[in-house]
Amino acid sequence: MKITDVDTVVCDAGMRNWVFVRVRTDQGLVGWGEASTEWRTHSIVGAVRDFVPLLIGEDPYRIEHLWQKLFRQQFWKGGVITMSALSGIDQALHDLKAQALGVPLYELLGGRVRDRIRLYDHLGGGDPDAVYGALSAERFADSARRSVEAGFDAVKVLAVPMGAGLPSGAALRTTDRVMAAVRDAVGDEVEIMIDLHGRCTPAAAIAFAGVLRPYRPWFLEEPCQPELVEELPGIAAGAGIPIALGERLSGRGEFLRVLRTGAVAVLQPDVCHCGGLSELRRIAGLAEAFGVTLAPHNPLGPIATAHNLHFAMATSNWLIQEQMRAAAPIWDDILTTPLEFADGYAVPPPGVGLGTAVNEAVAAAHPGTETEVQLSTRLPDGSLCDW
Ligand SMILES: [Mg+2]
Incomplete structure (x- = not known):
């Protein structure tokens, strides 16, 4: 062939x-x-x-x-x-x-190590123009409640406003309100992950972690911009919450560098960026040697999700899989066999290979756009911030 x-x-x-x-x-x-x-x-x-x-x-x-x-x-x-x-x-x-x-594809990766795959629900990124004080605790709480009703026992929240150089009192109170509302909505048994989305300086990340910690977040994701690797031990020690990161890293070398800090509890490689399934397996091996688990990043399309499901099926030091439920209107239609999620779990689609494929007629009816949605990332003074 x-x-x-x-x-x-x-x-x-x-x-x-x-x-x-x-x-x-x-x-x-x-x-x-x-x-x-x-x-x-x-x-x-x-x-x-x-x-x-x-x-x-x-x-x-x-x-x-x-x-x-x-x-x-x-x-x-x-x-x-x-x-x-x-x-x-x-x-x-x-x-x-x-x-x-x-x-099935997972047979190429070593075969099944589990029967089904635990998912967490991503509650979205907050209001597109959210800056200090603009996050809606009620919206996040409603969203979290719907996730639990749909069967999820783990959710992720972007509970920190954009643009945190040093957090103001208002920003800290906003984060406290969001986290309190979500914890109250889901109860003590549901895991809540907090994504700082690289919005914070190291000092700001530690300050926000102090507010979040009493509500027992499962992990604190991307506490700072990805290039600040040397700052991670200080952040991990100051935050007192397990640190997760890796969605913007690619190749085993970048993952090895963060593993060597000893500051990371969870790696989040993205199968669309890290080097595919081949490199994802090598990264998982490195992580296993450091006693670190994996929660692969996965906000993109359903083909990536299907590959992630096969990887999860065959990987021992895997923790949970990100899933952006109903992230796009053509999510199910674009596949020849839709992915099935039930009670917060999934299995790979049945059959050989990936178990599904792109429906080329649907793809042709929705050609790529020249102008992908841009998010506003300005602070009230007009300056840019990381979002
Ligand atoms: Mg993230």
């Missing part, structure tokens, strides 16, 4: 474009991956195209060989664009090979 074509299918998912990667062979098999990277659609499509000459005519069974070829045989390696393109191709090769072998 030989690879005859590698291309992308870009789809307008409402709040962002989804970039699906398609690998085809001379035997008619098609494998699907996802390389969605918000606001970088053209770059990702171009990066996949740059890889095509390295793949045409190759044996798709040689997943590791091809991963190494794409990573090592070009002078420029790494970076989120290259690694996201590589991620989509690597996923598609796994799907394709599992189909050819007539087995």
Whole structure:
């Protein structure tokens, strides 16, 4: 069997474009991956195209060989664009090979270590223009209550306003109100994860953690911008809440650097950016050696979610899977077999390979947009802030 074509299918998912990667062979098999990277659609499509000459005519069974070829045989390696393109191709090769072998994809990853996959619900990012004082505790509490009613026993909240250099009293009180309302809404048995979204300075993260800690958050995500690796031990010690991060990292080297700080409890690699399933498995191995668990980042499309479900099925030091329920209006229609979630759990779609594929007619009816939704990230004084 030989690879005859590698291309992308870009789809307008409402709040962002989804970039699906398609690998085809001379035997008619098609494998699907996802390389969605918000606001970088053209770059990702171009990066996949740059890889095509390295793949045409190759044996798709040689997943590791091809991963190494794409990573090592070009002078420029790494970076989120290259690694996201590589991620989509690597996923598609796994799907394709599992189909050819007539087995579910997770069999290529070592086989089942669990029967079903625990999910957590993402309650959204707050109001798009939320700055200090603008977060709605009631909205988050309602949303959390609906999640629990739907069967989830874990939710994630962005309980900290944007733009926290040093938190004002109003900002701390807002965070306290949000966290109190959500804890009150879900009770003591539901896990609440807090995503700071890299909005904070290290000092601000510690201050917000002091407010959050009495409500027993499960973990504190991205307490600061990803490049501030040396600050992590101080943040972890000051926060007193397990630290989670990794959604903006790619490649094992970046994950190893944060693991070596000893400050991280949970890694959150994204299968669309970290280097695909091949690199995700290596990152999981590194994490296991450091006694760290995984909660893979997953706010993108359903093809990425399906790959994550197969990975979770076969990975021992895995904790929980992020799921943005009803994140896009075409979520179910875009797949030939929709993913099924029930009572806060999921299993991979049945069948061989990924168990589902992109419905190309639906994708064609929703072509990617040139203008993905942009969020406002300004403070009241007009200056920019991380969102
Ligand atoms: Mg996050």
